[in-house]
Amino acid sequence: MKQYLKLELLVEIPDDLEIELVNPLQAAKNIIVDPDKKMTMSVDELAEELQIxxxxxxxxxxxxEIPHKKVRGRILFHRATIEEWLMNIE
Incomplete structure (x- = not known):
């Protein structure tokens, strides 16, 4: 039996501050995927894109050191994961 915990967040917001509450699941549906770009990249494609x-x-x-998957001996990189990884590099 699954149990769920409901949490409420109470925050005092100044009257002059405009905010918009966004449902994370709805926001994920609004992500635009460029149909011209492949979802995965090979080593050659990633090296060219990163210029290394x-x-x-x-x-x-x-x-x-880099997020990747091996599929039948091939090393593949998920484009969105690599983009997120690049934004979080220290």
């Missing part, structure tokens, strides 16, 4: 060498990509994969 294939060797650097392979080294990062070997050290687990």
């Amino acid at each position: 060498s294939n060797t650097t990509i392979y080294t990062m994969v070997r050290r687990n």
